[in-house]
Amino acid sequence: MYRENxxxxxxxxxxxxxxxxxxxxxxxxxxxxxxxxxxxAVTGAISDDDNKLLKFHGSYxxxxxxxxxERRRQKLEPAYSFMIRARLPGGVVTPDQWLAFDDIAxxxxxxxxxxxxxQTFQWHGVVKRNxxxxxxxxxxxxxxxxxxxxxxxxxxxxxxxxxxxxxxxxVWEWAKALSDHFIPRTRAYHxxxxxxxxxxxxxxxxxxxxxxxxxxxxxxxxxxxxxxDIDVFAQDLGLIAIxxxxxxxxxxxxxxxxxGATHGDETTYPRLASVIGFVTPQQLLTVAEAVVxxxxxxxxxxxxxYARLKYTIDHRGLEWFKCEVxxxxxxxxxxxxxxxxxxxGDDFGWKQxxxxxxHLGLYIESGRLxxxxxxxxxxxxxxxxxxxxxEFRLTCNQNLVVANVPDQERGRIDDLVTKWGLDGYKTHSAxxxxxxxxxxxxxxxxxxxxxERYAPELLHKLEAILARYQLLNAPILLRLSGCPNGCSRxxxxxxxxxxxxxxxxxxxxxxDFSGQRLNVVYRHNIAEPAILQELDELLRNxxxxxxxxxxxxxxxxxxxxLPPPGPTLTPIVWLTPATAV
Ligand code: SRM
Ligand code: SF4
Numbered sequence: 001m002y003r004e005n006x007x008x009x010x011x012x013x014x015x016x017x018x019x020x021x022x023x024x025x026x027x028x029x030x031x032x033x034x035x036x037x038x039x040x041a042v043t044g045a046i047s048d049d050d051n052k053l054l055k056f057h058g059s060y061x062x063x064x065x066x067x068x069x070e071r072r073r074q075k076l077e078p079a080y081s082f083m084i085r086a087r088l089p090g091g092v093v094t095p096d097q098w099l100a101f102d103d104i105a106x107x108x109x110x111x112x113x114x115x116x117x118x119q120t121f122q123w124h125g126v127v128k129r130n131x132x133x134x135x136x137x138x139x140x141x142x143x144x145x146x147x148x149x150x151x152x153x154x155x156x157x158x159x160x161x162x163x164x165x166x167x168x169x170x171v172w173e174w175a176k177a178l179s180d181h182f183i184p185r186t187r188a189y190h191x192x193x194x195x196x197x198x199x200x201x202x203x204x205x206x207x208x209x210x211x212x213x214x215x216x217x218x219x220x221x222x223x224x225x226x227x228x229d230i231d232v233f234a235q236d237l238g239l240i241a242i243x244x245x246x247x248x249x250x251x252x253x254x255x256x257x258x259x260g261a262t263h264g265d266e267t268t269y270p271r272l273a274s275v276i277g278f279v280t281p282q283q284l285l286t287v288a289e290a291v292v293x294x295x296x297x298x299x300x301x302x303x304x305x306y307a308r309l310k311y312t313i314d315h316r317g318l319e320w321f322k323c324e325v326x327x328x329x330x331x332x333x334x335x336x337x338x339x340x341x342x343x344x345g346d347d348f349g350w351k352q353x354x355x356x357x358x359h360l361g362l363y364i365e366s367g368r369l370x371x372x373x374x375x376x377x378x379x380x381x382x383x384x385x386x387x388x389x390x391e392f393r394l395t396c397n398q399n400l401v402v403a404n405v406p407d408q409e410r411g412r413i414d415d416l417v418t419k420w421g422l423d424g425y426k427t428h429s430a431x432x433x434x435x436x437x438x439x440x441x442x443x444x445x446x447x448x449x450x451x452e453r454y455a456p457e458l459l460h461k462l463e464a465i466l467a468r469y470q471l472l473n474a475p476i477l478l479r480l481s482g483c484p485n486g487c488s489r490x491x492x493x494x495x496x497x498x499x500x501x502x503x504x505x506x507x508x509x510x511x512d513f514s515g516q517r518l519n520v521v522y523r524h525n526i527a528e529p530a531i532l533q534e535l536d537e538l539l540r541n542x543x544x545x546x547x548x549x550x551x552x553x554x555x556x557x558x559x560x561x562l563p564p565p566g567p568t569l570t571p572i573v574w575l576t577p578a579t580a581v
Contacts, residue, residue: 015302023049024151024212029186029204030056038192044080044128056152056213057189058145059084059131062124066442081110081125083443084134085148089179090158090172090222091119091394098385098392100141102378108134111443112370112378117436117488118219119157119230119394120148124443135193146189151214153182153292157221157230159241160346160393161401164353167248168224171241174251174284175222181285182220182292184209208289208296215299216307218292219258221396222251228341228515230396231489233257233272236309237291242278242337250280252336255291255321256313259486262305263500270491270518271310276322277333290328294321341514344477344492345434346399348425350410357390358410360402362417363425366437366452367398380420387412397436429463430475436489440482440499447482449499455480458497458528465536469543476552477513491518494553495535500525507531509538510562513551517565 023032032053037046046054051061063078071078086101093101101121105113110125126134138145148155158175161168185206190196206213222239223232232238238254257273279287291309298316300306306315313321326332348361369378381400385392390404402413417423425433438444440451458480466472479493490496490508492515497505504525511519523534538561539552546555556562 017301018304020052020151020304021212021215021301023052027053028188029206029211030184030188030213031186031192035192038128038131041129043077045077046128053150054082056147056150056184057135057193058087058148058150059126059135060149060445062443062445064125064442065445065447081127082131084109084123084126084131084138084145085116085155086121086138086143086145087148087155087179087183088120088143088394089156089176091160091396092172093121093392093394095385095388095391097141097143099382100137101143102382102385104134104137104141105378108137112368112372114439115364115367115369115394115398115400117367117396117398117438118155119160119396120155121394122439124439132193139194144183144189147182147184149217151216151218152184152209153179153214153218153220155179155219156182157219157235157396159222159224159227159229160395161351161353161359161403164351164359165246166354167241167243167246170248171222171224174239174281175220177285178220178222178288181288182208184213208292210296212296212301214292214296215301216304216309218295218309220288223341225339226342228344229346231344231492231515232341233515234259234270234489234492235273236295237288238273239284240275240339242339244337248281249337250278251284252278252339253287253291253333255325256310256318258308258310259489259491260308261484261486261491263484263506265305268305270486271314272516272518274313274318275336276318276325278336279333283329283331286329287325287333290325293328294324298324341516343475343513344397344515345475345513346395346397346401348399348433353404356407358405358407359393360405360410360413360417361395361425362400362402362422363428363433364398364400364422365424365432366439366455367394368452369400376420377422380416380422383420384413384416387416397434429459429466429472431462431466431471431478432459434475435459435478435480437480438482438487444482446485447499448501449482449503449505451480451482451488451497451499458531461528461532462535465532465539469540471539471543474542474552475513477511489515493519494551497531503527505531507534510553510556512553517553519553520562522562 032050034050037050060083063080067079108126108130109123114122156175156179218236220237221230221235224241234257240252242249254273254275259270261268295309299312351359371378393401393403437451437455440447477494479488479490479496481488481490482499492511496508507523508519509522
């Protein structure tokens with residue numbers, strides 16, 4: 001039996017709620033008619049409404065955009081398939097899980113395994129009749145896909161590599177606790193995918209979310225200074241672990257980060273999270289819940305483009321938000337503690353932890369592990385998983401750490417890394433090692449331009465420029481996104497390309513190297529020749545005029561090539577009254 005949750009009654013809007021709110025309300029806690037749709041053999045798709053609910057189960061319906069025109073000509077329905085995303089808190093994967101995930105990829109997906117910018121895996125190209133078997137395979141590997149997408153708290157990301165110290169391991173435990181705390185409680189997932197028993201006489205409710213879940217997606221991440229590898233200020237709720245005298249004292253709380261924007265619409269924008277205070281570990285879940293429920297009750301449920309937490313905060317004011325969170329938590333947040341980030345990006349090569357065990361950082365281009373063309377990266381990591389007894393850690397920069405390796409096992413892992421061409425980290429330019437590119441074409445329905453498939457070609461050309469100016473060892477954050485949604489967090493790239501149309505991008509410049517300053521548009525809507533020309537000149541000047549250890553983004557500001565950053569962006573963007581009281 002399904003019971004209405006009281007949070008639904010909080011919705012009072014001048015504008016009608018969006019269609020998606022209506023779908024959620026009618027869904028019986030995310031069931032909709034997904035099961036019927038899966039059984040309909042006439043089409044490879046499911047209904048639009050169910051497709052929206054399916055996201056909460058960790059899957060998106062897509063179609064192969066490379067084939068769209070041809071199939072239309074042949075009067076066939078689009079080549080539908082599904083992308084599936086796992087929920088792997090902090091990106092931790094055991095070797096057994098790796099082998100199971102790899103089996104799933106070989107059996108059901110068309111493009112191998114894809115490490116995402118939020119430390120998890122996606123499988124692309126799973127056809128409808130295999131969707132259930134894929135979900136079951138992931139479940140059997142002791143993982144899940146629930147709430148990997150949808151208007152809920154998603155995968156909680158965490159700095160890598162926690163095994164470098166006992167305190168880091170503790171921080172990961174908290175990231176996992178957060179992830180578990182916000183998992184939806186609906187039994188729909190079990191019923192639909194795992195053939196779970198339907199229990200009809202017990203009330204079923206979502207104690208945190210209510211039956212409408214959140215107004216929009218919600219993201220949490222925990223960073224461990226001085227490394228900001230997760231881009232903590234891009235999270236709705238970013239937590240900065242404060243380790244003092246070798247002990248975890250607690251977390252600074254940052255709220256309202258987000259990247260998504262729409263071209264040409266200045267009422268939507270990327271925003272860095274604002275630090276509002278400090279909590280002890282014991283207070284963490286209470287405060288996180290207060291943040292989430294405040295957004296649940298005050299977020300915009302009429303206009304989805306303004307529904308992220310960043311707009312709720314900018315609309316009502318940061319001080320109001322903080323007071324509301326404190327009221328719900330039942331205590332005041334302590335003043336934020338001092339912290340310092342000195343960089344983003346991942347560590348590559350072998351690093352030893354304080355317990356003497358080793359961790360090997362491997363560069364994976366755009367996170368794609370796929371046996372294609374002349375590469376066998378998927379097989380290579382599979383072979384490592386067959387001999388590895390520690391675990392793997394996926395990073396938010398789409399890379400991979402073979403973690404927790406005893407000294408005597410290193411040689412064996414190194415041999416496999418070399419054999420299967422996973423040793424690129426030793427020779428690649430520093431820019432390549434600091435590049436992230438979103439998936440974009442052919443699977444992403446929102447892509448306006450290529451990203452993942454364009455990155456290798458672009459990097460090849462940029463490396464020729466870097467070599468000319470002896471900059472191959474200069475770490476420069478490069479981010480590519482096929483549209484302004486910002487899945488590679490391009491607004492935090494020292495150099496970023498944001499797709500506008502096939503072959504055309506906005507060139508954005510000037511973020512810092514530690515994820516604490518947004519970049520700005522330098523040239524709108526330009527094609528590759530102009531991109532290369534602009535970057536050639538700027539990189540030449542940087543090579544000649546940079547100060548010792550000065551990063552490219554900082555140089556552009558100091559040299560006056562970009563304007564100094566303005567005040568923190570807090571425009572009031574909604575023209576309509578707030579949607580909740
Ligand atoms: Fe994303 C939508 C891929 C991280 C902001 N994102 C999508 C979809 C699902 C397209 C869609 O809605 O139809 C993309 C699927 C492409 C495909 O074929 O796989 C997609 N996003 C990805 C991934 C796979 C990019 C990657 O190359 O790794 C990342 C998966 C993360 C994960 O494992 O959970 C991914 N997306 C991000 C990030 C980065 C982050 O979270 O750190 C962002 C920016 C941060 C943020 O959320 O503000 C991001 N994705 C978006 C948005 C814009 C949201 C907004 O507030 O406007 C959309 C579109 C939307 O939600 O309407 C989107
Ligand atoms: Fe797709 Fe745009 Fe995200 Fe790239 S940034 S994966 S094109 S939604």
